[in-house]
Amino acid sequence: MSDFFSAFFDDLPQLRSGLWVTLQATVLGALLALLLSFVLGLMSVSRLLVLRGVSRVVVEFFRGTSLYIQLFWLHYAMPPLTGYELTPLLCGVVAFGLNYGAYGSEVVRGAVNSVPRAQYEAAVALNMTPLRRMRKVILPQAWVQMIPSFTNLLIQLLKCTPLLWLISAADLMTVIQQLRDRTGETLTAYMTLLVTYFVLAYALTLLMNLLERSAKRRLGLQTGAGSLLRGRSAAEAVASTAGGAR
Amino acid sequence: MATEPLPLQKTAAAAAVDIAPVPATSQTGRPLVRFDNVVKRYGDHVVLDGLDFSVRRGENVTLIGPSGSGKTTILRLLMTLEKVSDGVIWVDGDPLSHTRAPDGSLRPATEKHLRKARKKIGMVFQQFNLFPHMKVLQNITEAPVSVLGMGRDEAETRARELLDLVGLSGKTDAHPSQLSGGQQQRVAIARALAMQPEILLLDEVTSALDPELVAGVLELLSDIARNTDITMLCVTHEMNFARDVSETVLMFDAGRVIESGSPEKIFTDPAHERTREFLTAVL
Numbered sequence: 001m002s003d004f005f006s007a008f009f010d011d012l013p014q015l016r017s018g019l020w021v022t023l024q025a026t027v028l029g030a031l032l033a034l035l036l037s038f039v040l041g042l043m044s045v046s047r048l049l050v051l052r053g054v055s056r057v058v059v060e061f062f063r064g065t066s067l068y069i070q071l072f073w074l075h076y077a078m079p080p081l082t083g084y085e086l087t088p089l090l091c092g093v094v095a096f097g098l099n100y101g102a103y104g105s106e107v108v109r110g111a112v113n114s115v116p117r118a119q120y121e122a123a124v125a126l127n128m129t130p131l132r133r134m135r136k137v138i139l140p141q142a143w144v145q146m147i148p149s150f151t152n153l154l155i156q157l158l159k160c161t162p163l164l165w166l167i168s169a170a171d172l173m174t175v176i177q178q179l180r181d182r183t184g185e186t187l188t189a190y191m192t193l194l195v196t197y198f199v200l201a202y203a204l205t206l207l208m209n210l211l212e213r214s215a216k217r218r219l220g221l222q223t224g225a226g227s228l229l230r231g232r233s234a235a236e237a238v239a240s241t242a243g244g245a246r
Numbered sequence: 247m248a249t250e251p252l253p254l255q256k257t258a259a260a261a262a263v264d265i266a267p268v269p270a271t272s273q274t275g276r277p278l279v280r281f282d283n284v285v286k287r288y289g290d291h292v293v294l295d296g297l298d299f300s301v302r303r304g305e306n307v308t309l310i311g312p313s314g315s316g317k318t319t320i321l322r323l324l325m326t327l328e329k330v331s332d333g334v335i336w337v338d339g340d341p342l343s344h345t346r347a348p349d350g351s352l353r354p355a356t357e358k359h360l361r362k363a364r365k366k367i368g369m370v371f372q373q374f375n376l377f378p379h380m381k382v383l384q385n386i387t388e389a390p391v392s393v394l395g396m397g398r399d400e401a402e403t404r405a406r407e408l409l410d411l412v413g414l415s416g417k418t419d420a421h422p423s424q425l426s427g428g429q430q431q432r433v434a435i436a437r438a439l440a441m442q443p444e445i446l447l448l449d450e451v452t453s454a455l456d457p458e459l460v461a462g463v464l465e466l467l468s469d470i471a472r473n474t475d476i477t478m479l480c481v482t483h484e485m486n487f488a489r490d491v492s493e494t495v496l497m498f499d500a501g502r503v504i505e506s507g508s509p510e511k512i513f514t515d516p517a518h519e520r521t522r523e524f525l526t527a528v529l
Contacts, residue, residue: 121327122375126389126441127364130357136388140379219379220421 004185008192011179018175021089022200025171026158029096033157034150036101041108042134055105062102067160070095075167088169092161100157107149111142144215151208155201162193172196276339278303278477279324279445284333284343286319286501293319295501296333301494303444306471306478308488308509311498312524317481321447324479325369326360337366337445368443372450374430376422376437382409383418386437394441401440408436412466428459432466439470446470448480452487460484467491485529489513497521 008015043055062070074091078084086094115138123133162173173193180189277300286294293316301307309317322328323335326342334352335342344352345359355363376385386405390396396404409415412432422430431451438446448467452460464487471478471491482488488495488509495512497505497520505518516522 118371118373118375119377121325122371122377124327124364125325125367125369125371126437127361127393128389129361129393132392136392137377141377220381220423 003183004179004188007179007183011175014170014175014178015172018170018172019196021164021170022158022161022172025089025092025096025161025164025169026154026200026204028093029100029161030154030157032093032097033100033104033153036097037104037108037150040101040105041112044105044109045112059102059105062098067095067099068163068166070099071163071167088164088167091167092164092169092171096157096160100153103153104150107146107153108142111145111149112138114145115141141219144212144219144221147208147212147215151205151212154204154208158201158204159197162197277301277336278305278338279479280336281320282334282336284323284335285331286316286323286328287331293501294323297502299496299503299506301477301479304475304477305494306492307480307494307496308492309479309481309496309498310483310485310488310512310524311496315498316501317498318449321369321449321479321481324445325367325447326355326364329354337363366444367447368438368441368445369447369449370431370434370438370451372453374422374427374434374454376430376434378422380422381418382414382420382422382425382433385422385433386440389437390440405436405440408439409433411439411469412436413462426459427455428462431455431459431463435463435466435470443476445477445479448478448482450481450483452482452484483528485513485525497524499524 040055040059043051044059046052046055071091074086074095075088078086112134119137119141120133123137128136161171164171165173165177168174176189176193180186183189280300281297284294284297285292297316297320309320311317319328323330324337324342330343334344340346340363341352341355342363343355345355347353377388380388383402383405386408387398387401390401390404391398406415406418409418412435414429414432414436417425417429417433422433425433431454435451451467452463455463464484467478467480467487468491470476478491480488480492490509492509494506495509496503497512497516497518499520505512505516505521507517512521513525516525
């Protein structure tokens with residue numbers, strides 16, 4: 001074990017850059033996924049059949065094809081096909097964004113549909129345009145309900161980043177894998193990975209709980225201090241905000 | 247409560263200027279609202295069955311009748327929350343449910359037409375339907391700013407006047423969830439008035455309130471009825487309110503008006519047996 005840790009401290013710069021790659025892949029992938037979630041999700045609740053159709057096809061395709069294969073496609077199959085080559089990190093960001101964007105669009109669609117119809121009718125009675133109804137009335141209320149599901153997806157996305165190892169991006173997984181190969185300390189190496197990913201995931205959970213708290217406070221809903229540390233299921237959140245929206 | 251005139255614009259006179267010629271009806275002044283053989287079906291279920299009635303400008307009309315007789319549907323059609331299955335609704339001489347094509351024929355209304363038509367109409371709902379993510383003041387200012395293009399300062403000044411009118415001047419920064427049902431309904435009334443409607447639709451606005459909160463809301467509505475020239479169409483089970491406030495009572499049954507007249511006439515000497523039965527049951 002001491003071998004591992006002396007090598008660990010010797011390799012600190014590589015480890016830091018590995019962690020940085022993992023964080024970049026997570027954050028940039030999540031931002032792309034968030035953008036796609038809203039674009040595809042809002043298309044899927046559109047009145048226009050063609051928008052709903054396009055969204056459906058895209059969502060089913062990226063949800064129905066494996067993330068592994070999407071990564072391999074972007075990294076190995078796209079360059080000979082198009083002549084363009086993305087860096088491994090960018091491949092990861094695009095694949096994570098597309099895959100989780102497809103899942104996220106369903107979250108957006110569900111949350112938008114769960115806002116009581118009476119809210120839509122009140123906005124019509126005030127003669128708001130369809131765009132303004134969505135932006136000012138429906139989305140702010142749907143947003144609170146999206147956060148718990150988005151938290152789940154974000155953590156899943158983080159936990160998928162070790163796949164970057166498969167396309168030789170120098171992420172945390174890759175760097176520690178190399179450490180393990182050099183020192184032969186399998187147990188310590190994997191224990192380190194386990195703990196690191198758990199800490200990262202928990203930090204993300206706390207951040208998202210903070211976001212949820214502020215979103216709920218804007219709805220005038222009570223939020224106790226305990227809600228920060230509590231893991232909450234999406235169903236629970238939906239039930240509590242639906243009650244508050246009356 | 248409010249003894250001063252309400253801070254509402256009297257839009258009635260201004261609106262009479264740029265309107266198209268009216269189809270047949272009005273030798274005695276054009277009705278503001280006219281249902282012309284309106285049919286509303288949900289699948290096979292006929293809710294309104296060739297409904298004809300009209301409302302004069304400034305008239306306060308109460309719609310009464312048993313549950314399921316189509317009263318609320320009438321308000322929802324007027325607010326364009328539902329589409330007519332057949333027939334035409336006219337508001338101020340213009341078709342509400344339809345767009346007039348260049349050749350004079352009527353086609354189902356487009357969203358653009360509906361946005362124009364809705365300008366004159368406001369609605370207060372049974373369940374208030376306040377926006378829970380906006381504070382009280384923003385609930386009232388949002389639409390005047392974003393729909394009417396009013397400046398934020400002006401909208402807030404007017405909103406505060408309206409809150410004063412509905413007796414909630416201290417609640418500007420409250421969230422709807424912190425208010426009682428009666429208070430929420432007053433905010434909803436202020437929110438509807440802030441859009442300066444010519445026609446105000448009230449859909450069982452006291453039905454969801456605790457009994458002790460009903461009187462305050464009804465008193466407010468009586469004030470509005472007396473002090474403004476807003477035309478009110480009111481679906482209610484509060485017969486005293488109907489008697490005190492409205493000029494005309496329409497008795498509905500099975501999607502048709504079976505009797506209409508002044509409150510005294512309807513409540514003391516109804517012509518129709520069905521009306522008599524209904525009033526005996528509710529009074």
